[in-house]
Amino acid sequence: xxxxxxxxxxxxxxxxxxxxxxxxxxxxxxxxxxxxxxxxxxxxxxxxxxxxxxxxxxxxxxxxxxxxxxxxxxxxxxxxxxxxxxxxxxxxxxxxxxxxxxxxxxxxxxxxxxxxxxxxxxxxxxxxxxxxxxxxxxxxxxxxxxxxxxxxxxxxxxxxxxxxxxxxxxxxxxxxxxxxxxxxxxxxxxxxxx
Amino acid sequence: xxxxxxxxxxxxxxxxxxxxxxxxxxxxxxxxxxxxxxxxxxxxxxxxxxxxxxxxxxxxxxxxxxxxxxxxxxxxxxxxxxxxxxxxxxxxxxxxxxxxxxxxxxxxxxxxxxxxxxxxxxxxxxxxxxxxxxxxxxxxxxxxxxxxxxxxxxxxxxxxxxxxxxxxxxxxxxxxxxxxxxxxxxxxxxxxxxxxxxxxxxxxxxxxxxxxxxxxxxxxxxxxxxxxxxxxxxxxxxxxxxxxxxxxxxxxxxxxxxxxxxxxxxxxxxxxxxxxxxxxxxxxxxxxxxxxxxxxxxxxxxxxxxxxxxxxxxxxxxxxxxxxxxxxxxxxxxxx
Numbered sequence: 001x002x003x004x005x006x007x008x009x010x011x012x013x014x015x016x017x018x019x020x021x022x023x024x025x026x027x028x029x030x031x032x033x034x035x036x037x038x039x040x041x042x043x044x045x046x047x048x049x050x051x052x053x054x055x056x057x058x059x060x061x062x063x064x065x066x067x068x069x070x071x072x073x074x075x076x077x078x079x080x081x082x083x084x085x086x087x088x089x090x091x092x093x094x095x096x097x098x099x100x101x102x103x104x105x106x107x108x109x110x111x112x113x114x115x116x117x118x119x120x121x122x123x124x125x126x127x128x129x130x131x132x133x134x135x136x137x138x139x140x141x142x143x144x145x146x147x148x149x150x151x152x153x154x155x156x157x158x159x160x161x162x163x164x165x166x167x168x169x170x171x172x173x174x175x176x177x178x179x180x181x182x183x184x185x186x187x188x189x190x191x192x193x194x
Numbered sequence: 195x196x197x198x199x200x201x202x203x204x205x206x207x208x209x210x211x212x213x214x215x216x217x218x219x220x221x222x223x224x225x226x227x228x229x230x231x232x233x234x235x236x237x238x239x240x241x242x243x244x245x246x247x248x249x250x251x252x253x254x255x256x257x258x259x260x261x262x263x264x265x266x267x268x269x270x271x272x273x274x275x276x277x278x279x280x281x282x283x284x285x286x287x288x289x290x291x292x293x294x295x296x297x298x299x300x301x302x303x304x305x306x307x308x309x310x311x312x313x314x315x316x317x318x319x320x321x322x323x324x325x326x327x328x329x330x331x332x333x334x335x336x337x338x339x340x341x342x343x344x345x346x347x348x349x350x351x352x353x354x355x356x357x358x359x360x361x362x363x364x365x366x367x368x369x370x371x372x373x374x375x376x377x378x379x380x381x382x383x384x385x386x387x388x389x390x391x392x393x394x395x396x397x398x399x400x401x402x403x404x405x406x407x408x409x410x411x412x413x414x415x416x417x418x419x420x421x422x423x424x425x426x427x428x429x430x431x432x433x434x435x436x437x438x439x440x441x442x443x444x445x446x447x448x449x450x451x452x453x454x455x456x457x458x459x460x461x462x463x464x465x466x467x468x469x470x471x472x473x474x475x476x477x478x479x480x481x482x483x484x485x486x487x488x489x490x491x492x493x494x495x496x497x498x499x500x501x502x503x504x505x506x507x508x509x510x511x512x513x514x515x516x517x518x519x520x521x522x523x524x525x526x527x528x529x530x
Contacts (some may be wrong), residue, residue, distance in 0.1 A: 006415075016214060016215075016218040016379045016380065017214075017378075017379060017380055018210065018211065018214055018379070022431065034214075034217045034218070034221065035221060038218060038437075039222060050464065062502050068483035096391060097390060097394050098394065100387070100390045101390060103387075104344065104383055104387045104388075104390070105344060107345070107380050111334075115344075116380050117380075118380060118383065119388060120222070120384040121384070121386060121387060121390070122384075122386075136425045142441075170361075172323050175196065175222075175384070175385050175386065176196075176385050176386055176389060176403050176406070176407075178386035178390075179386070
């Protein structure tokens with residue numbers, strides 16, 4: 001029988017919204033760099049179950065019963081980390097664009113009194129391993145970036161001595177080529193055992 | 195470089211909201227942003243640019259902010275003073291609301307560089323390939339603002355998708371610009387998400403990437419050249435090193451005559467040096483004439499010419515001597 005081909009979407013939840021200005025002014029230090037605010041942790045009340053339900057609702061909103069039926073079989077949240085606001089979603093390869101489009105249309109967390117947020121797909125890959133690697137790498141980069149922004153506020157000495165280093169974040173290609181084809185042959189020898 | 199040429203701005207926009215939007219856009223990888231001022235109705239008699247050139251908040255060093263104006267156009271026969279408008283802003287876009295205005299924006303008007311349609315309404319006409327491609331071939335780009343679809347209600351979303359598909363079909367994806375027009379920061383999406391969204395509705399991925407990178411870059415560069423260069427054709431890319439001293443007259447002429455820059459500059463230099471403006475050919479002619487005159491005057495007394503020759507010879511000899519005694523030769527002799 002032919003193997004089921006899947007895609008793994010690595011998704012970040014970002015919080016760009018200015019919510020409840022009163023709360024903001026009291027609790028949030030204005031010195032916190034924007035990168036940290038955008039990538040703040042998600043509440044623990046977001047479960048994988050709620051997430052899948054929310055995505056399914058949005059897909060059926062956008063693509064109707066046909067879309068909802070097409071993804072119902074394959075969609076699974078493989079990994080959810082509220083601390084880094086990251087999750088990995090498995091979808092069948094034929095329908096991953098539908099799910100991705102639905103994610104682009106979601107503006108609030110699919111829970112009760114959900115915060116407004118933006119879902120950003122940062123990587124599409126054929127194997128879950130590649131998605132995991134990317135998640136770890138991104139988390140590391142994020143910490144570095146946050147540190148750097150804090151340092152920039154205090155005018156880092158090293159930068160003064162050696163000139164501004166080019167921390168050029170993501171190049172244009174990296175930002176756009178989210179769904180480069182990772183061959184899913186790679187995990188074949190791993191999954192052969194079962 | 196990624197571009198988002200439509201970040202809505204109005205005099206009442208709170209700067210905290212704008213700062214959030216700009217900061218979020220630049221953290222998503224967009225590097226050139228254009229603050230967009232939407233003008234509806236009649237233009238004021240004095241056209242000024244209300245967008246501050248320096249925003250009241252700090253922007254990351256890699257981000258460029260431009261100032262753009264979008265004019266809502268209903269009747270193309272009215273005089274909208276487009277040239278005056280475009281000279282005040284960095285980019286000029288038109289938003290036609292009627293078929294007449296749409297056709298005029300595609301075919302006859304030339305001052306703008308972007309046609310930005312409001313895609314959330316249903317238009318009583320079809321988007322046909324001919325007018326759209328005339329515009330694209332003339333260098334005008336069609337803008338698609340995805341936030342209209344993302345944040346709109348059901349009806350707006352439906353219209354947006356149908357209009358998008360019609361435009362993709364008519365242009366085959368050529369000459370499009372994808373931008374946000376995010377009135378709320380929640381409407382902003384990452385570049386890859388935008389490209390995917392458009393891919394779902396029938397715009398190829400390469401075309402989508404063009405719409406975020408190559409096409410808006412073309413608009414920005416063209417508009418820049420239109421404003422800075424001579425008739426949009428010739429521009430000074432690198433003017434070369436200049437002398438430190440700049441006389442006052444020079445600065446004045448540079449401002450007044452851009453077209454004849456080279457000639458003016460040369461004249462000024464001559465004046466600055468204090469030397470008379472005589473070309474080499476002129477000098478040679480004058481020398482020859484002087485020689486001729488000298489010969490004519492000296493022809494009656496023939497003795498003077500050999501005298502002149504002999505002096506020349508002696509001069510040559512005298513020049514020979516110091517050459518022989520040049521320090522290097524003396525040294526060589528001493529060494530030898």
